Amino acid sequence: MNRIKQIFELKKNILSIYFTAGYPNTDDTIRIAEALEKSGADMLEIGFPYSDPVADGPVIQASSKKSLDQGMTLKLLFEQLKDLRKNVTIPVLLMGYVNPVLQFGVENFCKACAEVGVDGCIVPDLPMVEYEEFYKGCFEEHNLSNVFLITPQTAEERIHKIDGLTNGFIYLLSSSATTGKNLEVGDTTESYFGRIKAMNLKNPTMIGFGISDKQTFDKACAYANGAIIGTAFVKAIEEGNLEESVSGFMKKFKD
Amino acid sequence: MVLTSGLDKKDMKYKVNEKGYYGDFGGAYIPEMLYPNVEELRQNYLKIIDDADFQKEFHQLMKDYVGRPSPLYLANRLSERYGANIFLKREDLNHTGAHKINNTIGQILLAEKLGKKRIIAETGAGQHGVATATVCALRNLECVIYMGEVDIERQAPNVARMKMLGAKVVPASSGSKTLKDATNEAMRDWINNPVDTHYIIGSVVGPHPYPDMVAIFQSIISEETKKQLIAQTGNDQPDYVLACVGGGSNAMGMFYHFMDDENVKLIAVEAAGKGVSSGLSAATTYLGKEGVLHGSRSILMQTEDGQVVEPHSVSAGLDYPGIGPQHAHLFKTGRGKYVSITDEESLDAGLLLTQLEGIIPAIESAHALAYLEKMEFKGGENVVICLSGRGDKDLDTYIKYFNL
Ligand SMILES: Cc1ncc(COP(=O)(O)O)c(C=O)c1O
Numbered sequence: 001m002n003r004i005k006q007i008f009e010l011k012k013n014i015l016s017i018y019f020t021a022g023y024p025n026t027d028d029t030i031r032i033a034e035a036l037e038k039s040g041a042d043m044l045e046i047g048f049p050y051s052d053p054v055a056d057g058p059v060i061q062a063s064s065k066k067s068l069d070q071g072m073t074l075k076l077l078f079e080q081l082k083d084l085r086k087n088v089t090i091p092v093l094l095m096g097y098v099n100p101v102l103q104f105g106v107e108n109f110c111k112a113c114a115e116v117g118v119d120g121c122i123v124p125d126l127p128m129v130e131y132e133e134f135y136k137g138c139f140e141e142h143n144l145s146n147v148f149l150i151t152p153q154t155a156e157e158r159i160h161k162i163d164g165l166t167n168g169f170i171y172l173l174s175s176s177a178t179t180g181k182n183l184e185v186g187d188t189t190e191s192y193f194g195r196i197k198a199m200n201l202k203n204p205t206m207i208g209f210g211i212s213d214k215q216t217f218d219k220a221c222a223y224a225n226g227a228i229i230g231t232a233f234v235k236a237i238e239e240g241n242l243e244e245s246v247s248g249f250m251k252k253f254k255d
Numbered sequence: 256m257v258l259t260s261g262l263d264k265k266d267m268k269y270k271v272n273e274k275g276y277y278g279d280f281g282g283a284y285i286p287e288m289l290y291p292n293v294e295e296l297r298q299n300y301l302k303i304i305d306d307a308d309f310q311k312e313f314h315q316l317m318k319d320y321v322g323r324p325s326p327l328y329l330a331n332r333l334s335e336r337y338g339a340n341i342f343l344k345r346e347d348l349n350h351t352g353a354h355k356i357n358n359t360i361g362q363i364l365l366a367e368k369l370g371k372k373r374i375i376a377e378t379g380a381g382q383h384g385v386a387t388a389t390v391c392a393l394r395n396l397e398c399v400i401y402m403g404e405v406d407i408e409r410q411a412p413n414v415a416r417m418k419m420l421g422a423k424v425v426p427a428s429s430g431s432k433t434l435k436d437a438t439n440e441a442m443r444d445w446i447n448n449p450v451d452t453h454y455i456i457g458s459v460v461g462p463h464p465y466p467d468m469v470a471i472f473q474s475i476i477s478e479e480t481k482k483q484l485i486a487q488t489g490n491d492q493p494d495y496v497l498a499c500v501g502g503g504s505n506a507m508g509m510f511y512h513f514m515d516d517e518n519v520k521l522i523a524v525e526a527a528g529k530g531v532s533s534g535l536s537a538a539t540t541y542l543g544k545e546g547v548l549h550g551s552r553s554i555l556m557q558t559e560d561g562q563v564v565e566p567h568s569v570s571a572g573l574d575y576p577g578i579g580p581q582h583a584h585l586f587k588t589g590r591g592k593y594v595s596i597t598d599e600e601s602l603d604a605g606l607l608l609t610q611l612e613g614i615i616p617a618i619e620s621a622h623a624l625a626y627l628e629k630m631e632f633k634g635g636e637n638v639v640i641c642l643s644g645r646g647d648k649d650l651d652t653y654i655k656y657f658n659l
Contacts, residue, residue, distance in 0.1 A: 051562040052435065052548070054442040055286045061429060073560040098284055099547045103561035124286035125547070129274075149287040153449050158290075176288045176449035 003091035003119045004145050004168040007042055008204040014226025015217065015253055016043035016206060017233050018095065020063040021080070022072030023049075028242060029080045034087045035243045039250035041090060045122065045228065046081075048074050048096035055124050057180030059231045074100050074109075081116035093147065093168075095122040106135055110142040120145030120168045128165060136165070145169075151176040152192040159199065169204045172196060172224055174211075180231035183210030185219050193223035214253055269514045269584060275463030278587060280554075280580035283462035284547045288446040292454075293550075295369065297464045303368050304361075304471060316360050317475065320393070321350045325476075327483035327639070332611040339632040342493070343642045344480055346505065347616065353644030354473060354505040355386035359455055361472035363390040366453035373397045373452040377427075377441040379406055379434035379501065380572035380619065381413025382644055383457030388422035398422040401440040403433040406571045413648050431565035434501070434575045438549050458502025459579035462550030466507075466579045473508025480639055481512055488637055495630070497522045498641035499622040500539075500593070501572045503579040505643035510591070520592065523582060524622045526568035527595035537566035538595035539578045540586050548576065553583040569598035569652060570618035572644075600625040602656050605646060617644035618652060 145168030
C-alpha cells in the first residue's frame with residue numbers, strides 16, 4: 001500500500017514538512033530528509049526548484065534560486081534520492097512546477113519517482129483536465145498519488161471533482177496566497193475549514209500555507225488531518241548546523 | 256465597425272478551440288489560486304465582448320479617446336529605397352503612443368462589467384503600464400503596475416508617466432529584473448488578491464482566455480488595415496504583413512484578419528539581441544522549445560532541465576523568453592515566418608525611418624522595419640508593417656548608441 005494512505009490510517013495531527021531540494025547546499029537533500037524523520041516529521045514534501053515559481057513568496061523563491069544557481073536539476077535530484085529509502089520510512093512527495101516535469105518527460109518522471117520510493121506529487125500549475133487526460137494513467141501505473149490544492153474560493157462542485165481525482169490527500173490552502181503568508185484564523189477561515197470538514201470528503205485533508213508554529217499547527221489540526229509547514233522551516237535552516245537547526249525547529253511542535 | 260469575437264470566427268483555421276488550445280499550444284496551466292478568476296473570465300469574455308453596449312462603448316472610446324482609425328501611411332521614401340510599396344500602420348499615433356491601449360480599453364471595460372475594483376498589470380517597455388494607468392485614470396480604478404528594475408531604469412519617461420497618472424509602480428527585483436519577472440510578480444499579486452482584482456495582461460500570453468481575448472481587442476489593427484488597403488490600393492490582400500513580436504500582441508492584431516488569406520505572407524520579427532548564438536538573445540522560436548510559461552503551453556527559451564533562460568534585447572518590450580501560444584501555432588504550422596533582428600540592426604532601422612520619413616519609431620517596432628533590409632522584392636509588392644509604437648521612450652537609448 002502507498003505510504004501516504006497508510007499514514008492517514010495510522011495517525012492523527014500529521015506534521016508534514018516542505019523543504020527545497022539542494023538548499024542550503026546541493027548535497028543537503030537527503031541529510032534534511034533523514035534529520036526530519038529522526039525529529040518526528042510524519043511526511044515530507046521535497047520541492048524541486050523552478051526559475052519562475054509564481055505561487056511562492058520571497059523565502060521559497062530565494063531558496064529555489066540558490067539551489068538552481070548551485071546546479072540543482074531534476075535529474076540530479078533523482079540521483080540524490082537513490083539513497084532516500086536507506087533511512088527514510090515516512091511518506092515522501094515531490095512538489096514543483098510543471099515545466100521541469102514536461103522537459104523530463106512525464107513517463108520518465110513517474111518511473112523515476114517509483115524507483116527511488118517517492119509516493120506522490122504536488123504540481124500546482126498542472127491543471128485537472130490535463131492531469132486527467134495525460135498524466136493520471138501514468139501516475140496510477142507507478143502507484144503515485146497526485147495531490148490537488150483548494151482555496152476558500154474553490155467552488156463546492158469543483159471540490160467534489162478534485163476529491164474524485166485525488167488519491168492521497170487534499171491540500172487545503174488557508175487562504176488564496178503565495179507561500180509564506182501568515183495564517184490568520186478569523187471567522188471566515190474557520191467557516192471555510194468547517195465547511196470543508198462538513199463535506200465529508202473521501203480524501204484526508206492537510207492545511208498548508210502560513211503554518212509557522214505550534215499554535216497555528218494545533219488550530220489547523222482541529223479542522224484537518226494535519227498541516228504542512230514550508231516557509232518557516234526553510235527559513236529555520238538558512239544557516240547554522242543543519243541537524244541542530246532541524247531538530248531545534250521540530251522540538252517546537254512536539255510537546 | 257464590429258469587433259470579431261470568438262462567436263463569429265468559426266471558419267478560422269488558426270483560432271482557439273473550445274478547450275483553449277491552438278493546435279498543441281495554449282491551455283490554462285495555473286495554480287488553483289488563480290482558477291476562480293481565470294474561469295470567471297473564460298465563462299464571460301465572449302458574452303461581454305459581443306454585447307451591443309460593450310461594442311458601442313469600446314468603439315466610441317477607440318474613436319474619440321484613442322484617435323482611431325490609425326492611419327495607413329504609404330511611406331514614399333522608404334518604398335523608393337526598398338523597391339516595394341511600404342505601408343506603415345500607424346499605431347504609434349494612438350493616444351499613449353502604442354498599440355497597447357487597444358487592449359487596455361477593452362479589458363478595463365470588461366473588468367468593470369465583472370465588478371472589479373482594482374487593476375494590476377506587468378510592463379516591459381512601460382507602454383502597457385502607461386496604457387493601463389491611463390485607462391485606470393479614465394475609469395477611476397486603483398492601479399498597480401509591476402515593472403522589472405532594469406526596465407524602470409531604461410524606460411524612465413514611462414515610469415514618470417505612470418506615476419503622474421496615479422498608478423503605483425512596484426519594482427520586480429527577481430531574475431533578470433525584466434518583463435518575465437514583472438509578470439511573475441503580477442501573477443503573485445493576483446493570487447494574493449483573489450476577489451476584487453483584474454489582471455490586465457499586456458500581450459497575447461497567459462492562460463486561456465487571455466491570448467484570445469487580447470487578440471480580439473488588437474484585431475482592430477488588421478480590421479482597419481483591410482479597409483484602408485481597399486481604399487488605397489483596391490485590394491485588401493497585401494503580399495506581406497510584418498510585425499515585431501515580444502509576447503506577440505501587435506503582431507497578432509496585425510495578422511488576425513489576414514490569417515485565413517493564405518496568400519498573404521505573415522512575417523513575425525523577434526529580437527535577436529546581440530545575435531542568436533551570443534547567449535544574449537530573445538529569439539524565442541529559434542532558441543526555444545515547447546513548454547509551459549506564465550500559464551500556457553507554448554515555445555520558450557529554457558534549459559534542458561526546464562528552467563527559463565533569461566532573455567536579452569535592447570528593446571524592453573521584446574525582452575521576453577516566450578511567445579503567445581497562437582504564435583507558436585502559426586510558427587509550427589508554417590503559416591507564419593519567424594525571423595530575428597539584432598539590437599544594432601534595429602537601432603539602425605530606427606534612425607533610417609526617422610531620417611527618411613520623419614517618424615521616430617519605438618525600438619520594438621524598428622525590429623520589424625529592419626527586416627526590410629533582408630527581403631527581396633521584384634518591385635510593386637504591397638507590404639504592410641505594424642509601426643507598433645513611437646520612440647519617445649527610447650530617445651536615451653538612441654542618443655547613446657548614435658552619440659547624438
Ligand atoms: C511599441 C511596442 N511594440 C511592441 C511591443 C511588444 O509587445 P507585443 O509583442 O505584445 O506587441 C511593445 C511592448 O511593450 C511595445 O511597447
